[in-house]
Amino acid sequence: MEQAQKVALVTGGARGIGRGIAGYLLRRHWRVVVCDVDKAAGEQLLASEDLADRLQFIETDVSDEAQVRQAVARAVEWGGRLDALINNAGLADPFTGPVEELELSVWQRRLDVNLTGPFLMAKHAAPHLRESAGSIVNMSSTRALQSEPDSEAYAATKGGLLALTHALAISLGPDVRVNSISPGWIDVRALQAEATDVAPLSETDHRQHPAGRVGRADDIAAMVWFLISGEAGFITGQNMVVDGGMTRKMIYEE
Template identity: 60%
Template sequence: MPPRPRAVPSFLRPAAADPAPLRGRVVLVTGGAQGIGRGIAQAVLAAGGRVLVGDVDVEAGRACLDEWQAGDAAAFQRLDVGREASVQRFVTGALRRFGRIDGLVNNAGIADPHTGPLERLDLREWRRRLGVNLDGAFLCAKHALPALRQAPAGGAIVNVASTRALQSEPDTEAYAASKGGLLAFTHALAISAGPEVRVNAISPGWVATDGWRKPATRRSPKLSRADHAQHPAGRVGTPEDIGALAAFLLSPKAGFISGENFVADGGMVRRMQYL
Protein backbone atom coordinates (compact mmCIF):
# COMPACT_ATOMS: atom_id res chain seq x y z
CA MET A 1 0.00 0.00 0.00
CA PRO A 2 1.51 3.37 -1.00
CA PRO A 3 2.09 5.84 1.84
CA ARG A 4 -0.49 8.53 2.37
CA PRO A 5 0.58 11.95 1.13
CA ARG A 6 1.39 14.32 3.93
CA ALA A 7 -0.87 17.30 4.41
CA VAL A 8 0.71 20.58 3.43
CA PRO A 9 0.96 22.93 6.45
CA SER A 10 -1.42 25.87 6.14
CA PHE A 11 1.41 28.43 6.23
CA LEU A 12 2.94 26.84 3.13
CA ARG A 13 -0.25 27.02 1.09
CA PRO A 14 -0.43 30.01 -1.24
CA ALA A 15 -2.94 32.60 -0.11
CA ALA A 16 -5.86 33.05 -2.47
CA ALA A 17 -5.61 36.35 -4.31
CA ASP A 18 -8.47 38.73 -3.64
CA PRO A 19 -9.78 39.89 -7.03
CA ALA A 20 -11.46 42.90 -5.43
CA PRO A 21 -9.29 44.19 -2.54
CA LEU A 22 -11.09 47.56 -2.55
CA ARG A 23 -14.60 46.12 -2.55
CA GLY A 24 -16.99 48.47 -0.74
CA ARG A 25 -14.41 51.22 -0.37
CA VAL A 26 -14.77 54.79 -1.62
CA VAL A 27 -11.69 56.56 -2.97
CA LEU A 28 -11.31 60.20 -4.01
CA VAL A 29 -8.83 60.82 -6.83
CA THR A 30 -7.83 64.42 -7.55
CA GLY A 31 -6.68 65.23 -11.05
CA GLY A 32 -8.26 61.90 -11.92
CA ALA A 33 -9.71 62.65 -15.36
CA GLN A 34 -6.51 62.29 -17.39
CA GLY A 35 -3.03 60.82 -17.27
CA ILE A 36 -1.75 59.11 -14.14
CA GLY A 37 -4.84 60.15 -12.20
CA ARG A 38 -7.10 58.39 -14.68
CA GLY A 39 -4.94 55.28 -14.45
CA ILE A 40 -5.35 55.32 -10.67
CA ALA A 41 -9.12 55.86 -10.85
CA GLN A 42 -9.48 52.94 -13.26
CA ALA A 43 -7.35 50.73 -10.99
CA VAL A 44 -9.65 51.54 -8.07
CA LEU A 45 -12.68 50.51 -10.11
CA ALA A 46 -10.95 47.32 -11.28
CA ALA A 47 -10.20 46.45 -7.65
CA GLY A 48 -13.89 46.66 -6.78
CA GLY A 49 -13.89 50.16 -5.29
CA ARG A 50 -16.02 53.20 -5.95
CA VAL A 51 -14.38 56.41 -7.07
CA LEU A 52 -15.09 60.13 -7.13
CA VAL A 53 -12.88 61.85 -9.69
CA GLY A 54 -12.08 65.52 -9.11
CA ASP A 55 -10.60 67.62 -11.90
CA VAL A 56 -10.69 71.17 -13.29
CA ASP A 57 -11.35 69.77 -16.78
CA VAL A 58 -15.07 69.03 -16.91
CA GLU A 59 -14.91 67.72 -20.48
CA ALA A 60 -12.28 65.15 -19.48
CA GLY A 61 -14.24 64.13 -16.39
CA ARG A 62 -17.44 63.53 -18.31
CA ALA A 63 -15.52 61.56 -20.94
CA CYS A 64 -14.27 59.22 -18.20
CA LEU A 65 -17.78 58.42 -17.05
CA ASP A 66 -18.97 57.91 -20.63
CA GLU A 67 -16.11 55.54 -21.44
CA TRP A 68 -16.07 53.63 -18.17
CA GLN A 69 -19.82 52.93 -18.04
CA ALA A 70 -19.32 52.07 -14.35
CA GLY A 71 -22.77 53.13 -13.19
CA ASP A 72 -23.02 54.23 -9.56
CA ALA A 73 -19.44 53.10 -8.88
CA ALA A 74 -17.94 56.20 -10.52
CA ALA A 75 -18.76 59.88 -10.32
CA PHE A 76 -17.15 63.16 -11.34
CA GLN A 77 -17.10 66.56 -9.67
CA ARG A 78 -15.26 69.68 -10.78
CA LEU A 79 -12.41 70.42 -8.40
CA ASP A 80 -9.78 73.13 -8.11
CA VAL A 81 -7.42 71.91 -5.38
CA GLY A 82 -5.92 75.37 -5.00
CA ARG A 83 -9.23 76.75 -3.68
CA GLU A 84 -10.33 75.63 -0.24
CA ALA A 85 -14.03 76.17 -0.92
CA SER A 86 -13.80 73.87 -3.96
CA VAL A 87 -12.06 71.20 -1.87
CA GLN A 88 -14.75 71.45 0.80
CA ARG A 89 -17.48 70.98 -1.81
CA PHE A 90 -15.62 67.99 -3.23
CA VAL A 91 -15.41 66.21 0.11
CA THR A 92 -18.99 67.09 1.03
CA GLY A 93 -20.13 65.82 -2.37
CA ALA A 94 -18.38 62.50 -1.79
CA LEU A 95 -20.05 62.02 1.57
CA ARG A 96 -23.43 62.99 0.19
CA ARG A 97 -23.11 60.58 -2.73
CA PHE A 98 -21.36 57.62 -1.13
CA GLY A 99 -21.80 58.13 2.62
CA ARG A 100 -18.16 57.43 3.44
CA ILE A 101 -14.55 58.02 2.39
CA ASP A 102 -11.95 55.26 2.70
CA GLY A 103 -9.15 56.57 0.53
CA LEU A 104 -7.75 59.78 -0.91
CA VAL A 105 -5.27 60.07 -3.77
CA ASN A 106 -3.66 63.50 -4.04
CA ASN A 107 -2.65 63.47 -7.68
CA ALA A 108 -3.70 66.90 -9.00
CA GLY A 109 -0.82 69.18 -9.89
CA ILE A 110 0.88 71.33 -12.48
CA ALA A 111 2.76 68.80 -14.58
CA ASP A 112 5.26 70.99 -16.47
CA PRO A 113 8.40 71.16 -14.29
CA HIS A 114 10.24 73.87 -16.23
CA THR A 115 9.96 77.50 -15.12
CA GLY A 116 13.14 78.99 -16.57
CA PRO A 117 16.20 80.36 -14.73
CA LEU A 118 15.61 81.02 -11.05
CA GLU A 119 16.82 84.63 -11.26
CA ARG A 120 13.96 85.33 -13.67
CA LEU A 121 11.30 83.27 -11.90
CA ASP A 122 8.41 85.45 -10.77
CA LEU A 123 7.30 84.98 -7.16
CA ARG A 124 3.69 84.53 -8.31
CA GLU A 125 4.68 81.58 -10.51
CA TRP A 126 6.71 80.04 -7.67
CA ARG A 127 3.70 80.34 -5.36
CA ARG A 128 1.34 78.99 -8.03
CA ARG A 129 3.37 75.79 -8.32
CA LEU A 130 3.46 75.27 -4.59
CA GLY A 131 -0.17 76.36 -4.26
CA VAL A 132 -1.42 73.61 -6.55
CA ASN A 133 1.13 70.83 -6.07
CA LEU A 134 1.60 71.12 -2.30
CA ASP A 135 -1.19 73.27 -0.86
CA GLY A 136 -3.72 71.19 -2.81
CA ALA A 137 -2.64 67.99 -1.05
CA PHE A 138 -2.77 69.77 2.30
CA LEU A 139 -6.30 71.08 1.70
CA CYS A 140 -7.66 67.76 0.48
CA ALA A 141 -6.13 65.86 3.40
CA LYS A 142 -7.36 68.48 5.87
CA HIS A 143 -10.97 68.20 4.80
CA ALA A 144 -11.03 64.44 4.13
CA LEU A 145 -9.29 63.37 7.35
CA PRO A 146 -12.37 63.39 9.61
CA ALA A 147 -14.14 60.95 7.28
CA LEU A 148 -10.99 58.89 6.69
CA ARG A 149 -10.56 58.44 10.44
CA GLN A 150 -14.05 56.91 10.53
CA ALA A 151 -13.39 54.41 7.71
CA PRO A 152 -14.46 50.98 9.03
CA ALA A 153 -11.21 49.24 8.04
CA GLY A 154 -8.97 52.29 8.38
CA GLY A 155 -8.35 55.11 5.91
CA ALA A 156 -5.49 55.54 3.46
CA ILE A 157 -3.94 58.51 1.66
CA VAL A 158 -1.63 58.24 -1.35
CA ASN A 159 0.26 61.36 -2.43
CA VAL A 160 1.59 61.37 -5.99
CA ALA A 161 5.00 63.05 -5.89
CA SER A 162 7.76 62.64 -8.49
CA THR A 163 11.29 61.36 -8.92
CA ARG A 164 12.08 65.06 -9.43
CA ALA A 165 11.88 65.31 -5.65
CA LEU A 166 15.04 63.17 -5.66
CA GLN A 167 16.91 64.30 -8.80
CA SER A 168 16.63 67.31 -11.08
CA GLU A 169 17.13 68.98 -14.43
CA PRO A 170 18.06 72.67 -14.67
CA ASP A 171 15.38 75.33 -14.15
CA THR A 172 12.90 73.15 -12.25
CA GLU A 173 13.28 74.53 -8.72
CA ALA A 174 9.61 75.34 -8.04
CA TYR A 175 8.38 71.93 -9.19
CA ALA A 176 11.12 70.07 -7.30
CA ALA A 177 10.41 72.05 -4.14
CA SER A 178 6.69 71.29 -4.35
CA LYS A 179 7.26 67.55 -4.80
CA GLY A 180 10.00 67.43 -2.17
CA GLY A 181 7.62 69.16 0.23
CA LEU A 182 4.99 66.56 -0.61
CA LEU A 183 7.33 63.77 0.51
CA ALA A 184 7.96 65.51 3.83
CA PHE A 185 4.22 66.15 4.20
CA THR A 186 3.66 62.43 3.63
CA HIS A 187 5.81 61.14 6.47
CA ALA A 188 4.73 63.91 8.84
CA LEU A 189 1.04 63.21 8.24
CA ALA A 190 1.60 59.47 8.58
CA ILE A 191 2.75 60.07 12.15
CA SER A 192 -0.08 62.48 12.95
CA ALA A 193 -2.92 60.52 11.31
CA GLY A 194 -1.95 57.02 12.41
CA PRO A 195 -3.10 54.52 13.37
CA GLU A 196 -6.53 55.34 11.92
CA VAL A 197 -5.14 56.56 8.58
CA ARG A 198 -2.08 55.34 6.68
CA VAL A 199 -0.24 57.83 4.44
CA ASN A 200 2.21 56.94 1.66
CA ALA A 201 3.62 58.52 -1.48
CA ILE A 202 4.38 57.34 -5.00
CA SER A 203 7.12 59.02 -7.03
CA PRO A 204 6.61 58.20 -10.70
CA GLY A 205 9.37 58.63 -13.24
CA TRP A 206 8.75 58.85 -16.98
CA VAL A 207 5.15 57.78 -17.57
CA ALA A 208 3.66 58.05 -21.07
CA THR A 209 0.23 59.64 -20.66
CA ASP A 210 -0.56 60.67 -24.28
CA GLY A 211 -3.10 57.87 -24.67
CA TRP A 212 -4.79 58.72 -21.37
CA ARG A 213 -5.99 62.21 -22.22
CA LYS A 214 -9.53 63.24 -23.05
CA PRO A 215 -10.66 62.09 -26.52
CA ALA A 216 -10.07 65.49 -28.18
CA THR A 217 -6.34 65.47 -27.37
CA ARG A 218 -5.64 61.74 -27.08
CA ARG A 219 -2.87 60.24 -29.22
CA SER A 220 -0.43 57.38 -29.30
CA PRO A 221 2.83 58.18 -27.52
CA LYS A 222 5.86 58.74 -29.73
CA LEU A 223 8.56 56.71 -28.03
CA SER A 224 11.84 55.49 -29.50
CA ARG A 225 13.76 52.33 -28.73
CA ALA A 226 16.29 54.50 -26.94
CA ASP A 227 13.54 55.95 -24.73
CA HIS A 228 12.63 52.46 -23.55
CA ALA A 229 16.17 51.07 -23.48
CA GLN A 230 17.51 53.67 -21.04
CA HIS A 231 15.23 52.26 -18.35
CA PRO A 232 16.63 49.26 -16.45
CA ALA A 233 13.11 47.78 -16.60
CA GLY A 234 13.28 48.02 -20.40
CA ARG A 235 10.42 50.41 -21.04
CA VAL A 236 8.77 53.73 -20.25
CA GLY A 237 6.05 53.58 -17.61
CA THR A 238 2.28 53.63 -18.09
CA PRO A 239 -0.61 54.96 -15.97
CA GLU A 240 -1.55 51.32 -15.28
CA ASP A 241 1.81 50.86 -13.52
CA ILE A 242 1.09 53.70 -11.10
CA GLY A 243 -2.56 52.69 -10.76
CA ALA A 244 -1.65 49.16 -9.69
CA LEU A 245 0.72 50.47 -7.02
CA ALA A 246 -1.81 53.01 -5.75
CA ALA A 247 -4.55 50.38 -5.52
CA PHE A 248 -2.22 48.19 -3.46
CA LEU A 249 -1.33 51.02 -1.08
CA LEU A 250 -5.03 51.83 -0.63
CA SER A 251 -5.88 48.20 0.13
CA PRO A 252 -5.70 46.10 3.32
CA LYS A 253 -2.71 44.27 1.79
CA ALA A 254 -0.64 47.37 2.59
CA GLY A 255 -1.91 47.58 6.17
CA PHE A 256 1.60 47.57 7.67
CA ILE A 257 2.96 50.29 5.38
CA SER A 258 2.83 53.98 6.25
CA GLY A 259 5.06 57.01 5.85
CA GLU A 260 6.90 55.58 2.85
CA ASN A 261 7.74 56.84 -0.63
CA PHE A 262 7.59 54.29 -3.44
CA VAL A 263 9.65 55.15 -6.50
CA ALA A 264 8.10 53.76 -9.70
CA ASP A 265 10.46 54.76 -12.50
CA GLY A 266 11.72 51.56 -14.08
CA GLY A 267 14.93 51.78 -12.05
CA MET A 268 16.14 55.12 -13.43
CA VAL A 269 17.05 56.73 -10.10
CA ARG A 270 19.39 53.80 -9.41
CA ARG A 271 21.25 54.13 -12.69
CA MET A 272 24.56 56.00 -12.61
CA GLN A 273 25.02 58.21 -15.66
CA TYR A 274 28.09 60.15 -16.73
CA LEU A 275 28.59 62.43 -19.72
Protein backbone atom coordinates in the same frame (compact mmCIF):
# COMPACT_ATOMS: atom_id res chain seq x y z
CA MET B 1 -17.42 45.84 4.38
CA GLU B 2 -17.10 44.37 0.88
CA GLN B 3 -14.41 45.91 -1.29
CA ALA B 4 -17.10 46.75 -3.87
CA GLN B 5 -18.46 49.27 -1.39
CA LYS B 6 -15.21 51.09 -0.73
CA VAL B 7 -14.83 54.66 -1.97
CA ALA B 8 -11.71 56.39 -3.27
CA LEU B 9 -11.34 60.07 -4.09
CA VAL B 10 -8.79 60.73 -6.86
CA THR B 11 -7.74 64.32 -7.52
CA GLY B 12 -6.57 65.17 -11.01
CA GLY B 13 -8.35 62.00 -12.07
CA ALA B 14 -9.78 63.15 -15.40
CA ARG B 15 -6.57 62.66 -17.38
CA GLY B 16 -3.07 61.24 -17.23
CA ILE B 17 -1.92 59.14 -14.29
CA GLY B 18 -5.00 60.10 -12.30
CA ARG B 19 -7.29 58.77 -15.00
CA GLY B 20 -5.29 55.57 -15.06
CA ILE B 21 -5.66 55.22 -11.29
CA ALA B 22 -9.41 55.84 -11.43
CA GLY B 23 -9.88 53.23 -14.13
CA TYR B 24 -7.72 50.70 -12.30
CA LEU B 25 -9.73 51.07 -9.09
CA LEU B 26 -13.03 50.87 -10.97
CA ARG B 27 -11.91 47.59 -12.55
CA ARG B 28 -11.32 46.30 -9.04
CA HIS B 29 -14.84 47.21 -7.98
CA TRP B 30 -14.15 50.35 -5.95
CA ARG B 31 -16.44 53.33 -6.24
CA VAL B 32 -14.45 56.34 -7.38
CA VAL B 33 -14.93 60.09 -7.07
CA VAL B 34 -12.79 62.06 -9.51
CA CYS B 35 -12.01 65.67 -8.65
CA ASP B 36 -10.45 67.74 -11.41
CA VAL B 37 -10.38 71.38 -12.52
CA ASP B 38 -10.89 70.24 -16.14
CA LYS B 39 -14.67 69.94 -16.44
CA ALA B 40 -14.61 68.88 -20.09
CA ALA B 41 -12.15 66.06 -19.40
CA GLY B 42 -14.23 64.97 -16.41
CA GLU B 43 -17.39 64.81 -18.47
CA GLN B 44 -15.52 62.88 -21.15
CA LEU B 45 -14.38 60.41 -18.50
CA LEU B 46 -17.95 59.87 -17.33
CA ALA B 47 -19.08 59.33 -20.91
CA SER B 48 -16.29 56.83 -21.61
CA GLU B 49 -16.94 54.68 -18.54
CA ASP B 50 -20.24 52.76 -18.43
CA LEU B 51 -20.12 52.87 -14.67
CA ALA B 52 -22.41 55.71 -13.67
CA ASP B 53 -23.33 53.99 -10.42
CA ARG B 54 -19.68 53.67 -9.34
CA LEU B 55 -18.10 56.82 -10.76
CA GLN B 56 -18.69 60.45 -9.81
CA PHE B 57 -17.04 63.61 -11.15
CA ILE B 58 -16.76 66.85 -9.15
CA GLU B 59 -15.20 69.92 -10.73
CA THR B 60 -12.65 71.08 -8.16
CA ASP B 61 -9.69 73.43 -7.88
CA VAL B 62 -7.68 71.78 -5.10
CA SER B 63 -5.99 75.09 -4.22
CA ASP B 64 -9.36 76.59 -3.19
CA GLU B 65 -10.32 75.51 0.33
CA ALA B 66 -14.04 76.22 -0.13
CA GLN B 67 -14.11 73.99 -3.22
CA VAL B 68 -12.13 71.27 -1.46
CA ARG B 69 -14.45 71.32 1.55
CA GLN B 70 -17.47 71.03 -0.72
CA ALA B 71 -15.93 68.29 -2.86
CA VAL B 72 -15.10 66.10 0.12
CA ALA B 73 -18.59 66.60 1.56
CA ARG B 74 -20.20 65.70 -1.78
CA ALA B 75 -17.97 62.65 -2.16
CA VAL B 76 -18.91 61.32 1.27
CA GLU B 77 -22.57 62.09 0.68
CA TRP B 78 -22.49 60.18 -2.62
CA GLY B 79 -20.41 57.26 -1.40
CA GLY B 80 -21.56 57.08 2.20
CA ARG B 81 -17.94 56.78 3.33
CA LEU B 82 -14.38 57.53 2.25
CA ASP B 83 -11.67 54.87 2.34
CA ALA B 84 -8.84 56.36 0.27
CA LEU B 85 -7.63 59.77 -0.84
CA ILE B 86 -5.27 59.84 -3.82
CA ASN B 87 -3.66 63.29 -4.06
CA ASN B 88 -2.66 63.22 -7.71
CA ALA B 89 -3.67 66.70 -8.97
CA GLY B 90 -0.79 68.94 -9.92
CA LEU B 91 0.71 71.27 -12.50
CA ALA B 92 2.82 68.75 -14.35
CA ASP B 93 5.19 70.86 -16.47
CA PRO B 94 8.36 71.04 -14.36
CA PHE B 95 10.10 73.76 -16.35
CA THR B 96 9.58 77.38 -15.32
CA GLY B 97 12.66 79.00 -16.83
CA PRO B 98 15.85 80.38 -15.25
CA VAL B 99 15.55 81.01 -11.53
CA GLU B 100 16.58 84.65 -12.03
CA GLU B 101 13.47 85.14 -14.17
CA LEU B 102 11.02 82.98 -12.20
CA GLU B 103 8.00 85.12 -11.35
CA LEU B 104 6.74 84.87 -7.79
CA SER B 105 3.22 84.31 -9.11
CA VAL B 106 4.39 81.25 -11.10
CA TRP B 107 6.24 79.89 -8.06
CA GLN B 108 3.22 80.48 -5.84
CA ARG B 109 0.77 78.82 -8.24
CA ARG B 110 2.91 75.66 -8.26
CA LEU B 111 2.89 75.63 -4.46
CA ASP B 112 -0.85 76.31 -4.29
CA VAL B 113 -1.79 73.39 -6.53
CA ASN B 114 0.98 70.83 -6.00
CA LEU B 115 1.51 71.20 -2.24
CA THR B 116 -1.26 73.24 -0.63
CA GLY B 117 -3.84 71.23 -2.59
CA PRO B 118 -2.85 67.88 -1.04
CA PHE B 119 -2.74 69.52 2.39
CA LEU B 120 -6.26 70.89 1.99
CA MET B 121 -7.61 67.58 0.71
CA ALA B 122 -6.00 65.72 3.62
CA LYS B 123 -7.30 68.28 6.12
CA HIS B 124 -10.93 67.88 5.06
CA ALA B 125 -10.79 64.15 4.28
CA ALA B 126 -9.05 63.14 7.52
CA PRO B 127 -12.17 62.85 9.73
CA HIS B 128 -13.83 60.52 7.21
CA LEU B 129 -10.66 58.48 6.68
CA ARG B 130 -10.33 58.04 10.44
CA GLU B 131 -13.81 56.52 10.53
CA SER B 132 -12.96 53.97 7.84
CA ALA B 133 -9.33 53.31 8.90
CA GLY B 134 -8.46 54.50 5.42
CA SER B 135 -5.32 55.79 3.77
CA ILE B 136 -3.82 58.63 1.76
CA VAL B 137 -1.46 58.33 -1.19
CA ASN B 138 0.34 61.49 -2.31
CA MET B 139 1.76 61.67 -5.82
CA SER B 140 5.28 63.07 -5.64
CA SER B 141 7.93 62.65 -8.34
CA THR B 142 11.48 61.44 -8.86
CA ARG B 143 12.14 65.16 -9.37
CA ALA B 144 11.91 65.44 -5.59
CA LEU B 145 15.14 63.42 -5.56
CA GLN B 146 17.02 64.68 -8.65
CA SER B 147 16.70 67.63 -11.01
CA GLU B 148 17.17 69.14 -14.43
CA PRO B 149 17.87 72.88 -14.80
CA ASP B 150 15.07 75.41 -14.48
CA SER B 151 12.67 73.28 -12.45
CA GLU B 152 12.95 74.84 -8.98
CA ALA B 153 9.24 75.39 -8.32
CA TYR B 154 8.16 71.91 -9.33
CA ALA B 155 11.01 70.19 -7.48
CA ALA B 156 10.29 72.21 -4.32
CA THR B 157 6.61 71.24 -4.32
CA LYS B 158 7.33 67.56 -4.86
CA GLY B 159 10.03 67.58 -2.18
CA GLY B 160 7.60 69.30 0.17
CA LEU B 161 5.07 66.59 -0.57
CA LEU B 162 7.49 63.93 0.70
CA ALA B 163 7.80 65.81 3.99
CA LEU B 164 4.05 66.36 4.19
CA THR B 165 3.59 62.62 3.72
CA HIS B 166 5.62 61.54 6.72
CA ALA B 167 4.25 64.40 8.83
CA LEU B 168 0.67 63.33 8.10
CA ALA B 169 1.55 59.69 8.73
CA ILE B 170 2.66 60.55 12.25
CA SER B 171 -0.24 62.92 12.95
CA LEU B 172 -3.00 60.66 11.59
CA GLY B 173 -1.65 57.27 12.66
CA PRO B 174 -2.59 54.69 13.65
CA ASP B 175 -6.07 55.38 12.26
CA VAL B 176 -4.94 56.55 8.81
CA ARG B 177 -1.89 55.42 6.85
CA VAL B 178 -0.17 57.96 4.58
CA ASN B 179 2.37 57.16 1.86
CA SER B 180 3.65 58.72 -1.33
CA ILE B 181 4.67 57.51 -4.77
CA SER B 182 7.41 59.07 -6.89
CA PRO B 183 6.84 58.14 -10.53
CA GLY B 184 9.54 58.39 -13.15
CA TRP B 185 8.80 58.60 -16.86
CA ILE B 186 5.21 57.39 -17.26
CA ASP B 187 3.74 57.48 -20.76
CA VAL B 188 0.20 58.80 -20.29
CA ARG B 189 -0.38 60.27 -23.74
CA ALA B 190 -3.23 57.85 -24.46
CA LEU B 191 -4.94 58.93 -21.21
CA GLN B 192 -5.15 62.62 -22.06
CA ALA B 193 -8.58 63.98 -22.88
CA GLU B 194 -7.47 65.08 -26.35
CA ALA B 195 -5.57 61.86 -27.17
CA THR B 196 -6.00 60.47 -30.69
CA ASP B 197 -3.32 58.44 -32.44
CA VAL B 198 -0.30 58.11 -30.15
CA ALA B 199 3.05 57.47 -31.84
CA PRO B 200 5.14 54.68 -30.32
CA LEU B 201 8.13 55.61 -28.21
CA SER B 202 11.60 54.84 -29.54
CA GLU B 203 13.70 51.82 -28.68
CA THR B 204 16.16 54.19 -27.00
CA ASP B 205 13.39 55.58 -24.79
CA HIS B 206 12.68 52.11 -23.47
CA ARG B 207 16.22 50.67 -23.46
CA GLN B 208 17.67 53.40 -21.23
CA HIS B 209 15.51 52.15 -18.35
CA PRO B 210 17.04 49.31 -16.28
CA ALA B 211 13.57 47.73 -16.34
CA GLY B 212 13.69 47.75 -20.14
CA ARG B 213 10.76 50.05 -20.84
CA VAL B 214 9.08 53.38 -20.12
CA GLY B 215 6.43 53.25 -17.40
CA ARG B 216 2.69 52.93 -17.88
CA ALA B 217 -0.14 54.39 -15.81
CA ASP B 218 -1.03 50.92 -14.55
CA ASP B 219 2.45 50.68 -12.98
CA ILE B 220 1.52 53.59 -10.73
CA ALA B 221 -2.08 52.50 -10.27
CA ALA B 222 -0.96 49.06 -9.11
CA MET B 223 1.21 50.66 -6.43
CA VAL B 224 -1.70 52.84 -5.35
CA TRP B 225 -3.88 49.74 -5.18
CA PHE B 226 -1.33 47.98 -2.98
CA LEU B 227 -0.79 50.94 -0.65
CA ILE B 228 -4.52 51.42 0.03
CA SER B 229 -5.09 47.70 0.54
CA GLY B 230 -4.88 45.71 3.75
CA GLU B 231 -1.74 44.06 2.38
CA ALA B 232 0.12 47.31 3.10
CA GLY B 233 -1.16 47.61 6.67
CA PHE B 234 2.37 47.92 8.12
CA ILE B 235 3.52 50.58 5.64
CA THR B 236 3.10 54.27 6.44
CA GLY B 237 5.15 57.44 6.05
CA GLN B 238 7.06 55.96 3.12
CA ASN B 239 7.88 57.07 -0.43
CA MET B 240 7.74 54.42 -3.15
CA VAL B 241 9.89 55.18 -6.21
CA VAL B 242 8.37 53.67 -9.35
CA ASP B 243 10.73 54.67 -12.15
CA GLY B 244 12.06 51.55 -13.85
CA GLY B 245 15.32 51.93 -11.92
CA MET B 246 16.36 55.25 -13.42
CA THR B 247 17.20 56.99 -10.14
CA ARG B 248 19.62 54.15 -9.37
CA LYS B 249 21.42 54.46 -12.70
CA MET B 250 24.78 56.22 -12.62
CA ILE B 251 25.13 58.43 -15.70
CA TYR B 252 28.26 60.34 -16.74
CA GLU B 253 28.92 62.19 -19.99
CA GLU B 254 31.74 60.62 -22.01
